[in-house]
Amino acid sequence: MAEVLVVVEASQAGVKKVTLELLTIARELGEPSAVVLGGPGAAAAMSDKLGEYGAQKIYAAESEEIDGHLVAPKATVLANLVTSVSPAAVLLASSQEGKEIAARLAVKLDNGILTDAVGLDADGTATQVVFAGQTIVKSKVTKGIPLVTIRPNSVTPTPAAASPAVENLTVELTDKDKLAQVVNRVAEQKGSRPELTEASIVVSGGRGVGSGDNFKLVEELADLMGAAVGASRAAVDSGFYPHQFQVGQTGKTVSPQLYVALGISGAIQHRAGMQTSKTIVAVNKDEEAPIFELTDFGVVGDLFKVVPQAVEEIRKRKG
Amino acid sequence: MKIVVLVKQVPDSGAERNLRSDDNTVDRGSANNVINEMDEYAIEEALSIQEKHGGEVVVLTMGPSGATESIRKALSMGPDSAVHVADDALHGSCAVATSKVLAAAIGQLDADLIICGAESTDGRVQVMPHMIAERLGIAALTGARKLTVDGSTLTIERQTEEGYEVVTASTPAVVSVWDTINEPRYPSFKGIMAAKKKPLETKSLADLGVDASEVGFDGATSTVVEHSKRPPRQAGNKVADSGDGGVQLVQYLSSEKFV
Structure with missing residues (x-):
């Protein structure tokens, strides 16, 4: 079977869920090989997990120079690997970094690129949802191999145990790969909530939340449900919540199992970022709010009454 | 410092x-075409750097002839001039080819700094800055929420x-x-009037030395x-809170096994 390269994404907590989803998709196309591009020791820490989800082989490119620069070194190493093993496809997460590595790879190899796929057929046809979730597109790479970035939560990751051997790659970089130097990484995320784009449940607040302080209520419900916290553009622009949690046209696109919209009117800019959620519920005091066109269950009411009651009810049920 | 700002016209x-049903490209004919919103932030950033450090700001757009309208709008915010790459052969271009054209145009402008929006609202592909940087062999600092210019050193805060x-x-x-x-600043009346007289150069593929077959x-x-x-979602049950809205919400979430 043909080899399919899956570029691994990791956080402090280890392999990201989206990588396991990519391995699951890759198994439909061929034999997945995981590609770890990171600092020294990166691959060893993740090999068990990657094997559990079907990686037949792990390519490890580990270097301080990869970690210390923006994506260019990763793209160079990956391009060399693609040239030497001629894979059937290359899959990356549709994150900022995943798209950026893919962008450089496409230019280096003069190869087509498809981004933000929500599905990928065995013949390389990708499904994309565009224009604020209103149009479904099927597309294909016509020059080179399928080079596709895939959105988190597009499939349910399923294990398929394998015992991958680790093959170390030599990291040969030029000065051109080291132009953008990362001099510091600053953590701002509070607590241990799941990442917004990967979370199974997202609880978001909008202008109706009223203040940054009131977002504690959104966070309380989120934490009780093991959810990530999101915010509408109106809430972010009003300074209620930081921009990296913004869901919508100019923020993140999320596709969780459950999306809870609190005090969010549902402007098209917001819908663009959450319309493909499997189940949507909302609390809004305006019964005409467009968000209710999308909801599987909606409560017309004051979120400062409804949400605390819901929190109390969930606590009661949990005992 | 010579700054080139990439501006895209989008629906x-x-x-x-x-x-479009005939060739699967973005339907611009039926749309209200505007400047890509994120590009207005790129223009503002270029202008504020120019105000502090001097130099020149040039708008660069690739797009059909109708994109001129968005270019004039961009100029009304304050940039000095614009280059419009327009050629019938460009219709249907993919991202890889678009980056080739933009890189060629930037190469002719001899820019020190190229600023663009992080993504466009139509494609949301986010690949252009790194594709252009790869072609030109220069650095790409992407996803900035803050940019500092100190002589020839650029420093950004990249949102993660x-x-x-x-x-x-x-x-x-x-x-x-x-x-x-x-x-972003709003164009002033004076800015709008001045934009009409600012230099706007149109370049063809031949001017850029790019072959139409590419x-x-x-x-x-x-x-x-x-x-x-995509079929619209079917709206489900909507209840008015009469004192037990929270409980009803949890009952629904429980019936769907989320709680």
Whole structure:
């Protein structure tokens, strides 16, 4: 079977869920090989997990120079690997970094690129949802191999145990790969909530939340449900919540199992970022709010009454 | 410092947008075409750097002839001049080919700094800054929420999931910005009047030395096979809170096994 390269994404907590989803998709196309591009020791820490989800082989490119620069070194190493093993496809997460590595790879190899796929057929046809979730597109790479970035939560990751051997790659970089130097990484995320784009449940607040302080209520419900916290553009622009949690046209696109919209009117800019959620519920005091066109269950009411009651009810049920 | 700002004309993201049924490209004919919103932040950033450090700001757009309207709008904010790459052969170009054309145009402009929006509201592909940087062999500092210029040294705060990264490079470089970086100015009446007289140069593929076979449908590296309207969601139950809205919400979530 043909080899399919899956570029691994990791956080402090280890392999990201989206990588396991990519391995699951890759198994439909061929034999997945995981590609770890990171600092020294990166691959060893993740090999068990990657094997559990079907990686037949792990390519490890580990270097301080990869970690210390923006994506260019990763793209160079990956391009060399693609040239030497001629894979059937290359899959990356549709994150900022995943798209950026893919962008450089496409230019280096003069190869087509498809981004933000929500599905990928065995013949390389990708499904994309565009224009604020209103149009479904099927597309294909016509020059080179399928080079596709895939959105988190597009499939349910399923294990398929394998015992991958680790093959170390030599990291040969030029000065051109080291132009953008990362001099510091600053953590701002509070607590241990799941990442917004990967979370199974997202609880978001909008202008109706009223203040940054009131977002504690959104966070309380989120934490009780093991959810990530999101915010509408109106809430972010009003300074209620930081921009990296913004869901919508100019923020993140999320596709969780459950999306809870609190005090969010549902402007098209917001819908663009959450319309493909499997189940949507909302609390809004305006019964005409467009968000209710999308909801599987909606409560017309004051979120400062409804949400605390819901929190109390969930606590009661949990005992 | 010579700053080139990339500006794309896109269909208004606040209205219904479509792909054409004949050739699967973005339907610009039926759309209200506007400046890509994120590009206004790029223009603002370029102007504020110019105000502090001097130099020149040039708008660069690739697009059909109708894009002139958005270019004049961009100029009304304050840039000095514009270059419009327009050629019938460009219709249907993929991202890889588009980056080739833009890189060629930037090369002719001899820019120190190229600023663009982090993504466009139509494609949302986010690949252009790194593709251009790869072609030109220069740095790309992408996803900036803050940009500092100190002589030839550029430093950004790059927004990440966990917080931010401080990334630095020397000019020439491409910088892409999010809408958190500044608050774009509104064009003044004087700015709008002045924009009409500002230099706007139109360049063809031949002017850029790019062969028509490398762009458009002929040179495309990917293709749209088919497209369809996504069926609208069916709205479900909506209840008015009469004192037990929270409990009802949890009952629903419980019935769907979320609680």
